[in-house]
Amino acid sequence: MSMLDALADPAAPVVGHPRRDGGQSEAARRILAAAAPRFYLDGIRAVSADAVxxxxxxxxxxxxxxxxxxxxxxxxxxxxxxxxxxxxxxxxRAQHPGDPGAVLRRYAETLASQACGAGFRGCPFLNALAEYPEAENPVRTVVDGHRRWMLATTTQLLTELGLADARGTALALVMLRDGAMVADATPELVGTALTSAGAVLVHAARHSR
Structure with a gap:
Protein backbone atom coordinates (compact mmCIF):
# COMPACT_ATOMS: atom_id res chain seq x y z
CA MET A 1 0.00 0.00 0.00
CA SER A 2 1.37 3.42 -0.92
CA MET A 3 1.66 6.20 1.62
CA LEU A 4 -1.15 8.17 0.01
CA ASP A 5 -3.35 5.07 0.08
CA ALA A 6 -2.48 4.58 3.73
CA LEU A 7 -3.45 8.18 4.50
CA ALA A 8 -6.81 7.66 2.81
CA ASP A 9 -7.42 4.34 4.57
CA PRO A 10 -10.47 4.33 6.87
CA ALA A 11 -8.25 3.08 9.69
CA ALA A 12 -5.69 5.88 9.29
CA PRO A 13 -4.99 7.53 12.65
CA VAL A 14 -5.28 11.28 13.08
CA VAL A 15 -1.72 12.62 13.14
CA GLY A 16 -0.41 15.94 14.33
CA HIS A 17 -2.69 18.48 15.97
CA PRO A 18 -6.31 17.58 15.08
CA ARG A 19 -8.95 20.01 13.86
CA ARG A 20 -11.45 21.31 16.39
CA ASP A 21 -13.86 18.54 15.41
CA GLY A 22 -11.16 15.94 16.01
CA GLY A 23 -10.53 15.28 12.33
CA GLN A 24 -7.28 15.24 10.40
CA SER A 25 -5.64 18.62 9.88
CA GLU A 26 -4.91 19.29 6.21
CA ALA A 27 -1.51 20.78 7.09
CA ALA A 28 -0.50 17.72 9.10
CA ARG A 29 -1.70 15.44 6.31
CA ARG A 30 0.36 17.43 3.81
CA ILE A 31 3.47 17.23 6.01
CA LEU A 32 3.10 13.47 6.38
CA ALA A 33 2.43 12.97 2.67
CA ALA A 34 5.59 14.94 1.85
CA ALA A 35 7.75 13.14 4.42
CA ALA A 36 6.72 9.52 4.04
CA PRO A 37 8.02 8.73 0.53
CA ARG A 38 11.28 10.50 1.32
CA PHE A 39 11.70 8.59 4.58
CA TYR A 40 11.12 5.33 2.75
CA LEU A 41 13.22 5.95 -0.37
CA ASP A 42 16.11 7.96 1.07
CA GLY A 43 16.28 6.78 4.68
CA ILE A 44 14.75 8.51 7.68
CA ARG A 45 17.86 10.15 9.10
CA ALA A 46 18.88 11.39 5.64
CA VAL A 47 15.73 13.52 5.35
CA SER A 48 15.80 16.75 7.34
CA ALA A 49 12.84 18.49 8.89
CA ASP A 50 13.67 21.54 6.76
CA ALA A 51 13.42 19.45 3.57
CA VAL A 52 10.00 18.18 4.65
CA ARG A 93 -10.11 -12.21 7.78
CA ALA A 94 -13.64 -10.93 7.22
CA GLN A 95 -13.53 -12.12 3.60
CA HIS A 96 -12.32 -15.60 4.62
CA PRO A 97 -14.23 -16.46 7.79
CA GLY A 98 -13.12 -19.76 9.25
CA ASP A 99 -10.24 -20.07 6.77
CA PRO A 100 -7.05 -18.76 8.43
CA GLY A 101 -4.95 -20.54 5.80
CA ALA A 102 -6.45 -18.34 3.08
CA VAL A 103 -5.52 -15.23 5.07
CA LEU A 104 -1.93 -16.42 5.46
CA ARG A 105 -1.71 -17.19 1.73
CA ARG A 106 -3.02 -13.75 0.80
CA TYR A 107 -0.47 -12.14 3.08
CA ALA A 108 2.33 -14.15 1.45
CA GLU A 109 1.15 -13.31 -2.08
CA THR A 110 0.82 -9.61 -1.30
CA LEU A 111 4.21 -9.57 0.40
CA ALA A 112 5.86 -11.19 -2.60
CA SER A 113 4.28 -8.69 -4.97
CA GLN A 114 5.43 -5.74 -2.88
CA ALA A 115 8.92 -7.11 -2.27
CA CYS A 116 9.67 -7.26 -5.98
CA GLY A 117 7.80 -4.15 -7.08
CA ALA A 118 9.24 -0.94 -8.46
CA GLY A 119 10.59 1.38 -5.79
CA PHE A 120 10.74 -1.32 -3.12
CA ARG A 121 13.25 -0.43 -0.41
CA GLY A 122 12.53 -3.12 2.14
CA CYS A 123 10.19 -3.25 5.11
CA PRO A 124 9.64 0.28 6.49
CA PHE A 125 9.52 -1.09 10.04
CA LEU A 126 12.76 -3.06 9.74
CA ASN A 127 14.38 -0.04 8.08
CA ALA A 128 13.31 2.17 10.97
CA LEU A 129 14.51 -0.42 13.49
CA ALA A 130 17.97 -0.29 11.95
CA GLU A 131 18.05 3.52 12.16
CA TYR A 132 16.51 3.80 15.63
CA PRO A 133 17.92 1.03 17.85
CA GLU A 134 17.30 2.95 21.09
CA ALA A 135 14.60 1.09 23.05
CA GLU A 136 13.02 4.23 24.53
CA ASN A 137 12.80 6.18 21.28
CA PRO A 138 9.17 6.88 20.22
CA VAL A 139 9.97 5.58 16.75
CA ARG A 140 11.16 2.26 18.20
CA THR A 141 7.98 2.11 20.30
CA VAL A 142 5.81 2.17 17.17
CA VAL A 143 7.99 -0.42 15.41
CA ASP A 144 7.90 -2.76 18.40
CA GLY A 145 4.13 -2.36 18.66
CA HIS A 146 3.64 -3.26 15.02
CA ARG A 147 5.83 -6.34 15.30
CA ARG A 148 3.99 -7.47 18.42
CA TRP A 149 0.73 -7.17 16.48
CA MET A 150 2.19 -9.14 13.58
CA LEU A 151 3.35 -11.97 15.85
CA ALA A 152 0.10 -12.02 17.83
CA THR A 153 -2.06 -12.06 14.69
CA THR A 154 -0.01 -14.85 13.11
CA THR A 155 -0.22 -16.81 16.36
CA GLN A 156 -4.00 -16.40 16.41
CA LEU A 157 -4.35 -17.57 12.81
CA LEU A 158 -2.18 -20.63 13.49
CA THR A 159 -4.15 -21.39 16.65
CA GLU A 160 -7.30 -21.40 14.49
CA LEU A 161 -5.50 -23.91 12.25
CA GLY A 162 -5.15 -26.18 15.29
CA LEU A 163 -1.39 -25.91 15.88
CA ALA A 164 -0.31 -26.73 19.41
CA ASP A 165 2.85 -24.58 19.24
CA ALA A 166 1.19 -21.73 17.39
CA ARG A 167 3.43 -19.04 18.86
CA GLY A 168 6.67 -20.84 18.05
CA THR A 169 5.55 -21.45 14.49
CA ALA A 170 4.34 -17.86 14.21
CA LEU A 171 7.78 -16.61 15.22
CA ALA A 172 9.35 -18.79 12.51
CA LEU A 173 6.90 -17.42 9.92
CA VAL A 174 7.66 -13.83 10.92
CA MET A 175 11.37 -14.57 10.54
CA LEU A 176 10.61 -16.05 7.11
CA ARG A 177 8.67 -12.91 6.23
CA ASP A 178 11.61 -10.73 7.27
CA GLY A 179 13.89 -12.77 5.01
CA ALA A 180 11.54 -12.27 2.07
CA MET A 181 12.00 -8.52 2.48
CA VAL A 182 15.58 -8.82 1.25
CA ALA A 183 15.16 -11.58 -1.34
CA ASP A 184 16.53 -10.70 -4.77
CA ALA A 185 14.12 -12.59 -7.06
CA THR A 186 10.94 -12.25 -9.08
CA PRO A 187 7.54 -11.94 -7.32
CA GLU A 188 6.67 -15.45 -8.53
CA LEU A 189 9.80 -17.00 -7.02
CA VAL A 190 9.51 -15.08 -3.76
CA GLY A 191 5.82 -15.93 -3.49
CA THR A 192 6.42 -19.61 -4.21
CA ALA A 193 9.33 -19.84 -1.79
CA LEU A 194 7.47 -17.99 0.95
CA THR A 195 4.32 -20.07 0.56
CA SER A 196 6.21 -23.38 0.27
CA ALA A 197 8.49 -22.72 3.22
CA GLY A 198 5.56 -21.53 5.30
CA ALA A 199 3.61 -24.68 4.43
CA VAL A 200 6.58 -26.82 5.50
CA LEU A 201 6.74 -25.04 8.87
CA VAL A 202 3.01 -25.45 9.45
CA HIS A 203 3.09 -29.12 8.38
CA ALA A 204 6.02 -29.83 10.70
CA ALA A 205 4.26 -28.13 13.61
CA ARG A 206 1.10 -30.13 12.98
CA HIS A 207 2.99 -33.43 13.06
CA SER A 208 5.43 -32.69 15.84
CA ARG A 209 5.20 -34.64 19.07
Whole structure:
Protein backbone atom coordinates (compact mmCIF):
# COMPACT_ATOMS: atom_id res chain seq x y z
CA MET A 1 0.00 0.00 0.00
CA SER A 2 1.37 3.42 -0.92
CA MET A 3 1.66 6.20 1.62
CA LEU A 4 -1.15 8.17 0.01
CA ASP A 5 -3.35 5.07 0.08
CA ALA A 6 -2.48 4.58 3.73
CA LEU A 7 -3.45 8.18 4.50
CA ALA A 8 -6.81 7.66 2.81
CA ASP A 9 -7.42 4.34 4.57
CA PRO A 10 -10.47 4.33 6.87
CA ALA A 11 -8.25 3.08 9.69
CA ALA A 12 -5.69 5.88 9.29
CA PRO A 13 -4.99 7.53 12.65
CA VAL A 14 -5.28 11.28 13.08
CA VAL A 15 -1.72 12.62 13.14
CA GLY A 16 -0.41 15.94 14.33
CA HIS A 17 -2.69 18.48 15.97
CA PRO A 18 -6.31 17.58 15.08
CA ARG A 19 -8.95 20.01 13.86
CA ARG A 20 -11.45 21.31 16.39
CA ASP A 21 -13.86 18.54 15.41
CA GLY A 22 -11.16 15.94 16.01
CA GLY A 23 -10.53 15.28 12.33
CA GLN A 24 -7.28 15.24 10.40
CA SER A 25 -5.64 18.62 9.88
CA GLU A 26 -4.91 19.29 6.21
CA ALA A 27 -1.51 20.78 7.09
CA ALA A 28 -0.50 17.72 9.10
CA ARG A 29 -1.70 15.44 6.31
CA ARG A 30 0.36 17.43 3.81
CA ILE A 31 3.47 17.23 6.01
CA LEU A 32 3.10 13.47 6.38
CA ALA A 33 2.43 12.97 2.67
CA ALA A 34 5.59 14.94 1.85
CA ALA A 35 7.75 13.14 4.42
CA ALA A 36 6.72 9.52 4.04
CA PRO A 37 8.02 8.73 0.53
CA ARG A 38 11.28 10.50 1.32
CA PHE A 39 11.70 8.59 4.58
CA TYR A 40 11.12 5.33 2.75
CA LEU A 41 13.22 5.95 -0.37
CA ASP A 42 16.11 7.96 1.07
CA GLY A 43 16.28 6.78 4.68
CA ILE A 44 14.75 8.51 7.68
CA ARG A 45 17.86 10.15 9.10
CA ALA A 46 18.88 11.39 5.64
CA VAL A 47 15.73 13.52 5.35
CA SER A 48 15.80 16.75 7.34
CA ALA A 49 12.84 18.49 8.89
CA ASP A 50 13.67 21.54 6.76
CA ALA A 51 13.42 19.45 3.57
CA VAL A 52 10.00 18.18 4.65
CA UNK A 53 8.80 21.71 5.43
CA UNK A 54 9.88 22.89 1.99
CA UNK A 55 8.19 19.97 0.22
CA UNK A 56 4.98 20.40 2.23
CA UNK A 57 5.09 24.19 1.85
CA UNK A 58 4.55 24.87 5.54
CA UNK A 59 6.26 27.19 7.99
CA UNK A 60 8.38 26.02 10.90
CA UNK A 61 5.64 27.17 13.28
CA UNK A 62 3.09 25.01 11.49
CA UNK A 63 5.42 22.02 11.34
CA UNK A 64 6.32 22.09 15.02
CA UNK A 65 2.74 22.72 16.11
CA UNK A 66 1.85 19.35 14.61
CA UNK A 67 5.12 17.49 15.21
CA UNK A 68 7.19 18.83 18.13
CA UNK A 69 10.21 16.85 16.91
CA UNK A 70 11.15 14.97 13.77
CA UNK A 71 10.80 11.75 15.76
CA UNK A 72 7.12 12.53 16.29
CA UNK A 73 6.69 12.80 12.52
CA UNK A 74 8.53 9.51 11.92
CA UNK A 75 6.36 7.81 14.54
CA UNK A 76 3.23 9.18 12.82
CA UNK A 77 4.45 7.86 9.46
CA UNK A 78 5.00 4.37 10.85
CA UNK A 79 1.76 4.39 12.85
CA UNK A 80 -0.15 5.23 9.67
CA UNK A 81 1.49 2.37 7.79
CA UNK A 82 0.83 -0.01 10.67
CA UNK A 83 -2.85 0.93 10.87
CA UNK A 84 -3.23 0.40 7.12
CA UNK A 85 -1.66 -3.07 7.28
CA UNK A 86 -3.79 -4.05 10.25
CA UNK A 87 -6.93 -2.89 8.45
CA UNK A 88 -5.97 -4.89 5.35
CA UNK A 89 -5.46 -8.09 7.34
CA UNK A 90 -8.73 -7.53 9.20
CA UNK A 91 -10.49 -7.18 5.84
CA UNK A 92 -8.97 -10.46 4.62
CA ARG A 93 -10.11 -12.21 7.78
CA ALA A 94 -13.64 -10.93 7.22
CA GLN A 95 -13.53 -12.12 3.60
CA HIS A 96 -12.32 -15.60 4.62
CA PRO A 97 -14.23 -16.46 7.79
CA GLY A 98 -13.12 -19.76 9.25
CA ASP A 99 -10.24 -20.07 6.77
CA PRO A 100 -7.05 -18.76 8.43
CA GLY A 101 -4.95 -20.54 5.80
CA ALA A 102 -6.45 -18.34 3.08
CA VAL A 103 -5.52 -15.23 5.07
CA LEU A 104 -1.93 -16.42 5.46
CA ARG A 105 -1.71 -17.19 1.73
CA ARG A 106 -3.02 -13.75 0.80
CA TYR A 107 -0.47 -12.14 3.08
CA ALA A 108 2.33 -14.15 1.45
CA GLU A 109 1.15 -13.31 -2.08
CA THR A 110 0.82 -9.61 -1.30
CA LEU A 111 4.21 -9.57 0.40
CA ALA A 112 5.86 -11.19 -2.60
CA SER A 113 4.28 -8.69 -4.97
CA GLN A 114 5.43 -5.74 -2.88
CA ALA A 115 8.92 -7.11 -2.27
CA CYS A 116 9.67 -7.26 -5.98
CA GLY A 117 7.80 -4.15 -7.08
CA ALA A 118 9.24 -0.94 -8.46
CA GLY A 119 10.59 1.38 -5.79
CA PHE A 120 10.74 -1.32 -3.12
CA ARG A 121 13.25 -0.43 -0.41
CA GLY A 122 12.53 -3.12 2.14
CA CYS A 123 10.19 -3.25 5.11
CA PRO A 124 9.64 0.28 6.49
CA PHE A 125 9.52 -1.09 10.04
CA LEU A 126 12.76 -3.06 9.74
CA ASN A 127 14.38 -0.04 8.08
CA ALA A 128 13.31 2.17 10.97
CA LEU A 129 14.51 -0.42 13.49
CA ALA A 130 17.97 -0.29 11.95
CA GLU A 131 18.05 3.52 12.16
CA TYR A 132 16.51 3.80 15.63
CA PRO A 133 17.92 1.03 17.85
CA GLU A 134 17.30 2.95 21.09
CA ALA A 135 14.60 1.09 23.05
CA GLU A 136 13.02 4.23 24.53
CA ASN A 137 12.80 6.18 21.28
CA PRO A 138 9.17 6.88 20.22
CA VAL A 139 9.97 5.58 16.75
CA ARG A 140 11.16 2.26 18.20
CA THR A 141 7.98 2.11 20.30
CA VAL A 142 5.81 2.17 17.17
CA VAL A 143 7.99 -0.42 15.41
CA ASP A 144 7.90 -2.76 18.40
CA GLY A 145 4.13 -2.36 18.66
CA HIS A 146 3.64 -3.26 15.02
CA ARG A 147 5.83 -6.34 15.30
CA ARG A 148 3.99 -7.47 18.42
CA TRP A 149 0.73 -7.17 16.48
CA MET A 150 2.19 -9.14 13.58
CA LEU A 151 3.35 -11.97 15.85
CA ALA A 152 0.10 -12.02 17.83
CA THR A 153 -2.06 -12.06 14.69
CA THR A 154 -0.01 -14.85 13.11
CA THR A 155 -0.22 -16.81 16.36
CA GLN A 156 -4.00 -16.40 16.41
CA LEU A 157 -4.35 -17.57 12.81
CA LEU A 158 -2.18 -20.63 13.49
CA THR A 159 -4.15 -21.39 16.65
CA GLU A 160 -7.30 -21.40 14.49
CA LEU A 161 -5.50 -23.91 12.25
CA GLY A 162 -5.15 -26.18 15.29
CA LEU A 163 -1.39 -25.91 15.88
CA ALA A 164 -0.31 -26.73 19.41
CA ASP A 165 2.85 -24.58 19.24
CA ALA A 166 1.19 -21.73 17.39
CA ARG A 167 3.43 -19.04 18.86
CA GLY A 168 6.67 -20.84 18.05
CA THR A 169 5.55 -21.45 14.49
CA ALA A 170 4.34 -17.86 14.21
CA LEU A 171 7.78 -16.61 15.22
CA ALA A 172 9.35 -18.79 12.51
CA LEU A 173 6.90 -17.42 9.92
CA VAL A 174 7.66 -13.83 10.92
CA MET A 175 11.37 -14.57 10.54
CA LEU A 176 10.61 -16.05 7.11
CA ARG A 177 8.67 -12.91 6.23
CA ASP A 178 11.61 -10.73 7.27
CA GLY A 179 13.89 -12.77 5.01
CA ALA A 180 11.54 -12.27 2.07
CA MET A 181 12.00 -8.52 2.48
CA VAL A 182 15.58 -8.82 1.25
CA ALA A 183 15.16 -11.58 -1.34
CA ASP A 184 16.53 -10.70 -4.77
CA ALA A 185 14.12 -12.59 -7.06
CA THR A 186 10.94 -12.25 -9.08
CA PRO A 187 7.54 -11.94 -7.32
CA GLU A 188 6.67 -15.45 -8.53
CA LEU A 189 9.80 -17.00 -7.02
CA VAL A 190 9.51 -15.08 -3.76
CA GLY A 191 5.82 -15.93 -3.49
CA THR A 192 6.42 -19.61 -4.21
CA ALA A 193 9.33 -19.84 -1.79
CA LEU A 194 7.47 -17.99 0.95
CA THR A 195 4.32 -20.07 0.56
CA SER A 196 6.21 -23.38 0.27
CA ALA A 197 8.49 -22.72 3.22
CA GLY A 198 5.56 -21.53 5.30
CA ALA A 199 3.61 -24.68 4.43
CA VAL A 200 6.58 -26.82 5.50
CA LEU A 201 6.74 -25.04 8.87
CA VAL A 202 3.01 -25.45 9.45
CA HIS A 203 3.09 -29.12 8.38
CA ALA A 204 6.02 -29.83 10.70
CA ALA A 205 4.26 -28.13 13.61
CA ARG A 206 1.10 -30.13 12.98
CA HIS A 207 2.99 -33.43 13.06
CA SER A 208 5.43 -32.69 15.84
CA ARG A 209 5.20 -34.64 19.07
Missing amino acids: MAAAEVTKATFYRHFPTKNHLVAAYLATMSAAEQHTVSTW
